[in-house]
Amino acid sequence: MTKLLNLPGVIVEDTKETKETLILSVRVEKKTAACPRCSRISHRLHQNKTHLVRDLPMGDREVILKVNRRRFKCENCQKPFSETLDFVGNKKSFTYRYAQAVTEQVIHSDVSNVAKNNGLTSEEVWSMVISLAKKVIPINVEDLKILGIDEISLVKGQGKFIVVLVDLETHKLLGLVPSRTQSQIEKVMQEWGEKVLSQIEEVSMDMTGNYKSLVQKICQNAQVTVDRFHLTKIVNEELNTARIDQKKTAESLSAKERAKVFSSLKGSKYTLLKNEKNLSKKQKEKLEQVKQASPTVAIMHDLKEEFHLLFEESKTLGEGTLRLIDWLKKAEPYYRNSVATIKRWFPEVVGYFERRTTNGIVEGINNRLKLLKRCGFGFKNFHNFELRALLLWHFPPNLAH
Structure with missing residues (x-):
C-alpha cells in the first residue's frame, strides 16, 4: 500500500476501508525535524498529533490520510515546534497533489461544478486554488526583455x-x-x-x-513598436467600410446596375479581407466579381495586399521604411484614416522592421x-x-x- 500511495518518505501503517472511502494511517519515515527558528535538527519527540488529510482518490473511492504531524522540542531553543511535511501544508486538510488536481479542474471549468464533482464546498475549492497560487504568484519577471x-x-x-x-x-x-x-x-x-x-x-x-x-x-530604455497585426486590422476595417459604402452608393444606379453591384458585394467581406494567396478557387472567382463591380474596392484590395507583403518581404529597416513611405503615398486617397494613423505612429511602425516583434501571441x-x-x-x-x-x-x- 505504501508503494501504491507513492508519497516519498511516507509509510502506510494501517488501512481501513468502506465502499466509498479508504483511510490510510501514515507516518513519516525520517526520525528528526529541523527547528523553524534556528534550523537545528532535533531528535527529541515532544508530542504526537493526528489529523485527517484528503488525498487523490483511488479508483472510485476517496482517500483520507490519517497523518501524525509530530511535535519536537528544540534542544537549542528549548521550545516545541511542529514538523514540516513535504506533502501537505501547515493547517491544511488536503495534500499538495490533491490541491493541484482540483486547481487544474478549476482552470478549465467553474468553481461550482468542480466543487460538486469532488464533493467539496466552493470555499474548500478556492482554498486549494489560493494555496497553490501562492507557489507561483507573483510571477517571476527577472528575465523580461x-x-x-x-x-x-x-x-x-x-x-x-x-x-x-x-x-x-x-x-x-x-x-x-x-x-x-x-x-x-x-x-x-x-x-x-x-x-x-x-x-x-x-x-x-x-x-x-x-x-x-x-x-x-x-x-x-525600451523601444516602443506597433504590432503589425493591429495595423492590418485598421486597414481591413477601412476596406470593409468602403465595401459597405459602395453598396449604399449603388442605390443611385439603375435597377440593373444596382442588382449587379449588390450581387457582387453580397457576402464578399471575408473574401476581401483574407490574404489573396489563401483564397479558394471559388473565393478567387468571387473576388474578381467584386473588383469588376467596384473599381474603388478593387484598388483598395490591391493596396491591402501590397501592405501585407511589404511587412512579409522587407528584410531590413531601410527597405521596409522606403516601401512603407511609397505605400502611404499611393494609399492616402483611399485609406485616409489608416494613413493618418500610421503617419502619427511612423517611428513605432517602422520599428517592426528592425526587430520584427509581433503581438500576435497576445491576441492568442x-x-x-x-x-x-x-x-x-x-x-x-x-x-x-x-x-x-x-x-x-x-x-x-x-x-x-
Missing part, C-alpha cells in the same frame, strides 16, 4: 476593459490590470521593480496613446482569456479571475514536492 501590452473587453458592449501584460519571448501571461488607466497600469508594472523596468528593451502595443506615454515614462492569449471567462460563467471577481488566468499559463507540472 520584450513586453506586449493589449486589452480585452470584460463585458461586451459596456466599455469595460482589462489590460493584458505578456512576455513576448516566453509567450506567457505576466499579469492583468483591472482597468486601462495609466495609474492602474503603472501601479502593476512598478511592482516589478526598477531593475526589471530598466532592462525592458522593447514594448509592442496597439496604437493607444495611454500605453505609449506610460512606457516612455517608466521604461526609459486574449482568446484563451475570453474562453476562460466563458468557462467561469462571466466575470464577477477580478482577483479570482486573475488567479485562474495566471495559473493557466504558469501551472507547474508538479508542486507536490
